[in-house]
């Protein structure tokens with residue numbers, strides 16, 4: 001029995017919705033399904049405005065433009081994240097300043113942020129790793145005191161909360177991903193969540209290639225023209241059609257993934273107690289499940305052991321601060337000891353919506369067997 005690392009799925013009316021979009025003769029962006037996605041996100045993620053994009057990467061790039069990030073600016077973020085978190089700001093000429101993560105949540109260590117602030121700092125980009133919220137009270141308080149923007153990279157955080165507030169709706173801007181590796185999917189896809197009303201109009205323009213096309217269609221202006229910088233950040237209506245069917249089942253998807261992660265956690269607890277592995281202490285929205293091995297070599301051996309049994313487990317991230325582009329475009333603030341340690345020993349186990357508990361058991365048994373031989 002092959003157990004893949006992840007598996008895209010359909011859960012409801014995805015294909016039916018796509019057929020309807022085709023029959024409605026509306027395939028480009030901002031049709032009926034896209035509008036339904038916007039309403040769903042505004043309601044369930046409690047933001048002022050939600051805009052579908054072709055990726056979370058696009059939403060992050062829009063955020064950098066909206067916050068007027070320019071050459072010479074600095075943006076504080078963790079090094080333990082996906083490249084898009086940094087790339088969006090580097091594209092505008094800014095310098096990412098990397099801060100270490102907390103060993104418990106693997107989120108940016110909020111106690112190290114203030115030391116990274118200089119008079120060039122413009123924004124903080126907390127990444128909610130595994131859908132577990134960063135310490136947003138502290139981060140928002142620091143941002144307010146130093147007059148900085150907060151852009152939440154909530155790529156992994158659909159439906160997750162921090163103290164009763166949806167992630168992505170706490171900073172001025174939040175970015176979600178619907179990439180096929182995330183919880184709720186549309187192949188490629190993302191959304192920009194806007195919590196500062198003053199940014200909404202400009203976001204519409206940036207998303208529409210720098211034109212006032214949306215205002216023109218609403219009859220607010222009499223010509224449609226180039227008014228600002230921008231790009232083509234919107235998603236096709238076909239993506240909206242697929243995505244809306246998934247959003248209708250978002251809670252069900254989340255619950256199923258949480259259940260899988262809880263099962264891993266419970267069954268692997270004995271290995272944590274004997275000191276072989278370390279487990280996460282929060283499950284978040286069930287986006288991912290990881291274990292930490294004692295050494296990098298042990299991780300390599302465990303991956304090979306699982307692979308022999310046709311179980312596919314993977315690791316991430318190569319820290320941005322020591323990657324070729326990170327060295328060229330960014331710099332660190334303080335030491336990166338937790339980031340370095342975690343990136344060498346973290347192993348992600350298979351999690352996907354359709355994963356059965358017997359598949360979870362197969363993975364657990366293979367890991368137990370590996371440690372029984374040690």
Ligand SMILES: *Cc1c(COP(=O)(O)O)cnc(C)c1O
Nearest residue numbers: 055056057082084155177179190
């Ligand atoms: C997946 C991911 C992204 C990028 O999302 P895309 O939709 O593929 O552009 C950005 N940041 C984090 C933390 C992610 O996990």
